[in-house]
Amino acid sequence: MKTKTESKRQAIIQAAAEVFREVGFERASMSDIRERIGGSKATLYNYFPSKEKLFFEVMHQAKELELEAITGELDADADDLKRELVHFGQRFMTVLYSAEAIAVRRLAIAESRHSDIGKLSFEQATVPIEKQVAEFLRKAMKRGTIRTADSKIAAIHLLSLLESELLQRVLLGVIDTVKPEALSGAVRRAVDVFLSGYERF
Amino acid sequence: MSKSDSKRQAILENAYRLFRAQGFDGTSMADITSQVGGSKATLYSHFPSKEELFVECMMAALENYMSDTLKHLDASRSDPQAALRNFGTSVLNFICSPEQVEVRRLMIAEAARSGTGKLFFDKITALRSHVSSFLAECMASGMLRRDDPDLAADHLGALLEAEILEPLLLHVREAAPDEQETALAARRAVAAFLRPYAPAVPPTKAAAGADAHVRRVHPNER
Numbered sequence: 444m445k446t447k448t449e450s451k452r453q454a455i456i457q458a459a460a461e462v463f464r465e466v467g468f469e470r471a472s473m474s475d476i477r478e479r480i481g482g483s484k485a486t487l488y489n490y491f492p493s494k495e496k497l498f499f500e501v502m503h504q505a506k507e508l509e510l511e512a513i514t515g516e517l518d519a520d521a522d523d524l525k526r527e528l529v530h531f532g533q534r535f536m537t538v539l540y541s542a543e544a545i546a547v548r549r550l551a552i553a554e555s556r557h558s559d560i561g562k563l564s565f566e567q568a569t570v571p572i573e574k575q576v577a578e579f580l581r582k583a584m585k586r587g588t589i590r591t592a593d594s595k596i597a598a599i600h601l602l603s604l605l606e607s608e609l610l611q612r613v614l615l616g617v618i619d620t621v622k623p624e625a626l627s628g629a630v631r632r633a634v635d636v637f638l639s640g641y642e643r644f
Numbered sequence: 645m646s647k648s649d650s651k652r653q654a655i656l657e658n659a660y661r662l663f664r665a666q667g668f669d670g671t672s673m674a675d676i677t678s679q680v681g682g683s684k685a686t687l688y689s690h691f692p693s694k695e696e697l698f699v700e701c702m703m704a705a706l707e708n709y710m711s712d713t714l715k716h717l718d719a720s721r722s723d724p725q726a727a728l729r730n731f732g733t734s735v736l737n738f739i740c741s742p743e744q745v746e747v748r749r750l751m752i753a754e755a756a757r758s759g760t761g762k763l764f765f766d767k768i769t770a771l772r773s774h775v776s777s778f779l780a781e782c783m784a785s786g787m788l789r790r791d792d793p794d795l796a797a798d799h800l801g802a803l804l805e806a807e808i809l810e811p812l813l814l815h816v817r818e819a820a821p822d823e824q825e826t827a828l829a830a831r832r833a834v835a836a837f838l839r840p841y842a843p844a845v846p847p848t849k850a851a852a853g854a855d856a857h858v859r860r861v862h863p864n865e866r
Contacts, residue, residue: 465755552813553753556669561814569810598837599806607802608795615765616755636799640839 447490454480455490460501464546468498468554485592495558499548502564505547512538513572519582524589525638531579532605534628535572539606540621545613552614573598589641597641652690655680660677660701662865668698668746695750699760702747706767709738710774720782724782725838732804732822732830740820745812769807772797772857789843796841803833 458479463470473494477487485643491497513535521527538544548564555561577598584591608629658679662671673694677684695827716731738744746762755761772794779800780793788796807829811817821829 448656549752549755552749555813555815556749562816565811565814565816569814583741596807596832600803600833603802603806604799607798610802611765611768614752614755615761615763616759632795633799636840638840640836 451486452490455487455497458505458586459491460505460543463498463501463550464543468494468550472599475496495560498554499560499563502547502551502560503567505543507567513575517575517579519579519586524583525634528601528634528638529630531576532634535602536605536609536626536630540609540613540626542620549614563597566586573602576601589638592641600640601633604637605630607633648690651680651682651686655687655690655697656701656704659697660705661791663698664743667742668694668750673697695754697759699747699750699764702743703763703767705743710767710771713738714771714774717774720725723833724787725741727778728800728834728837729830731826732800732834733802733827736821736826736830737823740808740812740826742820745809745820749813772801775800786843788838788841791841796837799841800833800837803837806833 455579459476462475462479463473466475469493473484473487476497477484480487491500513531516534517525517531539548551560551564569598573595579596580589580597580601583589584594609618609621609625613621634637655676659671659676662675664680666675671694673684673687676697677687680687691700713731713734716734717727739748751761751764775797776793779788779796782788783790783793783796808821808826812820
């Protein structure tokens with residue numbers, strides 16, 4: 444048997460991501476994916492024993508990219524809290540509302556009935572981001588920049604407000620692609636509302 | 645009602661009862677046929693798939709529910725906080741029920757392939773426009789500060805769903821929340837909503853946030 448290579452593995456993941464996005468998880472077949480990359484079906488199965496495993500991997504990579512792009516940059520010591528939150532919101536929304544990320548999110552929801560995919564997505568993406576934002580807000584509360592409240596709930600409220608104008612429309616396919624100005628407008632409005640709810644009176 | 649319409653109605657009623665009792669996965673088209681009577685071919689002539697039948701059932705449920713829940717908004721216009729809390733709890737009880745979570749999951753799953761997601765969105769939009777008019781009235785009477793009522797309705801809706809819906813959609817939790825949990829989530833959401841939309845804003849802050857008051861046109865909806 445040939446040795447497995449990382450570049451081949453990545454090529455498979457890339458091809459699979461395209462196929463899943465185009466026809467959806469259920470209608471995608473391992474043959475479709477194999478056709479796109481060439482080689483034998485045995486080779487493909489040697490890398491990924493099932494379509495589910497392959498989907499997991501596609502999703503996992505997408506989520507990892509998301510996390511890398513979003514986390515780490517929130518600076519609790521920044522002077523301008525609003526600017527910090529707008530920047531964060533912009534990154535968060537840009538990553539989450541790419542065509543790729545939306546397709547993955549749809550699949551995670553669709554497949555959660557039959558597998559752990561939904562749970563995995565929640566634990567690897569939603570929870571870490573919520574925690575990071577909560578920690579940031581907790582520090583801002585401690586510094587007195589915003590009023591003291593349950594930082595976890597505040598984080599969940601902020602994230603929901605950021606998505607409030609777009610989530611349903613995008614997940615339900617009413618909007619195909621989100622225009623940059625719609626996205627940045629939604630972020631600005633959400634941060635305004637969040638901060639005026641949490642500012643100190 | 646024609647014979648065909650009454651058959652369709654009978655299918656919908658029986659299917660809805662079975663879906664509620666046994667869930668989407670636990671209900672087969674054969675189960676539904678045996679309840680309604682007639683042949684499987686007749687069933688399929690009305691609804692080409694179990695998914696479509698399910699969606700139809702849940703849309704009908706959504707419409708019945710809407711007329712009930714909107715009464716919360718009509719009831720107490722003098723006390724928007726109480727009205728919104730009751731309304732919010734009622735919304736959460738409904739959308740977090742197992743069959744409504746399931747229908748939303750199906751709609752999202754199918755969104756890329758068919759137009760049913762848009763149909764569902766239209767229903768949600770109808771509900772939201774009632775909420776917008778309620779908020780617009782509150783703004784007009786000075787109980788809320790003036791802003792785009794559609795935007796305010798989006799913000800309220802997102803805050804209501806914030807704590808509970810995603811874990812349910814992703815099967816991170818199975819059990820639907822009880823009344824106590826939905827009431828608590830609704831109370832927190834309404835509090836988070838009313839603070840920024842409260843009318844009393846100190847003058848300096850009002851000036852700083854003036855651009856937030858400009859009416860918004862959704863760039864994707866022009």
